[in-house]
Amino acid sequence: MSLSTEPTGRQQSSETTPELEAYTLLRQVHSMLETYNRYDLRGEDLTVPQFMILNYASRNGVPLSEISARMMCDNSNLTGIVDRLIAKGYVERRPDPNDRRVSLICLTEAGAEKLRNLRPRHHERLRKRMRSLSEHEVQQLRELLRSLYSGLLAPVEDDRKGQETDG
Amino acid sequence: MSLSTEPTGRQQSSETTPELEAYTLLRQVHSMLETYNRYDLRGEDLTVPQFMILNYASRNGVPLSEISARMMCDNSNLTGIVDRLIAKGYVERRPDPNDRRVSLICLTEAGAEKLRNLRPRHHERLRKRMRSLSEHEVQQLRELLRSLYSGLLAPVEDDRKGQETDG
DNA sequence: TCAATATTGTTTCAAATGAAACAGTTTCAA
DNA sequence: TTGAAACTGTTTCATTTGAAACAATATTGA
Numbered sequence: 001m002s003l004s005t006e007p008t009g010r011q012q013s014s015e016t017t018p019e020l021e022a023y024t025l026l027r028q029v030h031s032m033l034e035t036y037n038r039y040d041l042r043g044e045d046l047t048v049p050q051f052m053i054l055n056y057a058s059r060n061g062v063p064l065s066e067i068s069a070r071m072m073c074d075n076s077n078l079t080g081i082v083d084r085l086i087a088k089g090y091v092e093r094r095p096d097p098n099d100r101r102v103s104l105i106c107l108t109e110a111g112a113e114k115l116r117n118l119r120p121r122h123h124e125r126l127r128k129r130m131r132s133l134s135e136h137e138v139q140q141l142r143e144l145l146r147s148l149y150s151g152l153l154a155p156v157e158d159d160r161k162g163q164e165t166d167g
Numbered sequence: 168m169s170l171s172t173e174p175t176g177r178q179q180s181s182e183t184t185p186e187l188e189a190y191t192l193l194r195q196v197h198s199m200l201e202t203y204n205r206y207d208l209r210g211e212d213l214t215v216p217q218f219m220i221l222n223y224a225s226r227n228g229v230p231l232s233e234i235s236a237r238m239m240c241d242n243s244n245l246t247g248i249v250d251r252l253i254a255k256g257y258v259e260r261r262p263d264p265n266d267r268r269v270s271l272i273c274l275t276e277a278g279a280e281k282l283r284n285l286r287p288r289h290h291e292r293l294r295k296r297m298r299s300l301s302e303h304e305v306q307q308l309r310e311l312l313r314s315l316y317s318g319l320l321a322p323v324e325d326d327r328k329g330q331e332t333d334g
Numbered sequence: 335t336c337a338a339t340a341t342t343g344t345t346t347c348a349a350a351t352g353a354a355a356c357a358g359t360t361t362c363a364a
Numbered sequence: 365t366t367g368a369a370a371c372t373g374t375t376t377c378a379t380t381t382g383a384a385a386c387a388a389t390a391t392t393g394a
Binding site: 017018019020021022023025026027028029030031032033035036072123126127129130131132133135137138139140141142144145146147148149150151152153 | 184185186187188189190192193194195196197198199200202203239290293294296297298299300302304305306307308309311312313314315316317318319320
């Protein structure tokens with residue numbers, strides 16, 4: 001059995017680690033904010049991913065693959081969501097005259113209006129919900145996440161090196 | 168039109184805010200870590216949510232609703248995932264003798280073995296992927312997220328107060 | 335030019351998720 | 365004891381998501 005309360009040293013790798021705790025909290029915070037967003041959009045005729053696409057679309061049109069890159073998801077995920085936004089009249093697909101593979105996602109006037117109405121309230125609610133952090137702490141958090149994000153973009157070299165000694 | 172590059176003051180609420188930037192980064196980091204996890208479990212006969220359930224189950228059994236609370240999801244989400252884990256032989260359902268409503272999710276020996284094999288490697292990979300943060304920064308991040316999480320548990324009173332003046 | 339290759343978006347399928355309705359069980363107050 | 369209310373887990377349905385295969389188009393190099 002593992003002696004879990006080792007007073008000296010940093011010998012906890014099996015049970016938990018600072019990294020794991022940070023990641024668990026990150027998942028929890030993400031989940032709560034997502035839930036709040038979903039709740040806010042209830043009654044607004046929109047789901048969270050639908051609202052995200054609205055935010056990335058424009059009147060002039062944005063290629064679907066640009067939106068999926070920003071949302072960090074596959075193109076195939078967006079096909080259905082865009083279909084529903086079209087059914088609701090908030091966006092439309094237009095062919096790109098310069099590249100016939102591309103389909104431009106364009107905000108309709110109704111979509112643009114929806115966004116003008118929703119976006120400021122959305123930002124304000126987020127600001128209030130993060131009130132437990134001071135202005136300085138928000139910036140600290142942002143910088144830490146930015147640094148972590150940059151680090152994650154570069155793959156860990158150990159992934160291809162195989163196993164070294166465990167000690 | 169909004170003058171976006173206001174040198175003094177903090178007048179950017181329409182375009183972006185430190186809070187929104189932090190949240191966007193949080194979503195991006197979450198997405199990348201999720202993608203890495205999914206990739207790691209490829210070929211391990213497990214999906215990410217299936218692995219999470221394994222982590223929360225035990226040989227003695229844990230009520231399904233306790234697992235769903237820890238995973239911050241609805242009971243109904245877990246029914247199907249548990250079904251698949253049962254089909255793979257990693258867990259089983261057992262009735263709780265003290266409460267006939269409850270179904271205890273029990274690790275099988277195969278599930279426990281899978282977990283013994285996977286968990287240390289999982290933690291180690293996470294640790295390496297977060298290498299871009301120093302030990303101190305990881306703890307800083309953890310504390311900021313802990314504080315943010317606590318704040319999110321308490322609802323924002325403004326949600327029920329309605330609209331005050333904008334200024 | 336032309337064939338090999340890459341890119342874009344869709345289709346299809348399996349899995350996960352959120353929400354509502356539901357049945358069985360428990361709790362609690364009258 | 366009984367009836368209302370709460371709790372637990374499942375079912376059902378719509379939506380989202382990841383992955384692979386695919387058709388149409390574009391790009392590249394011979």
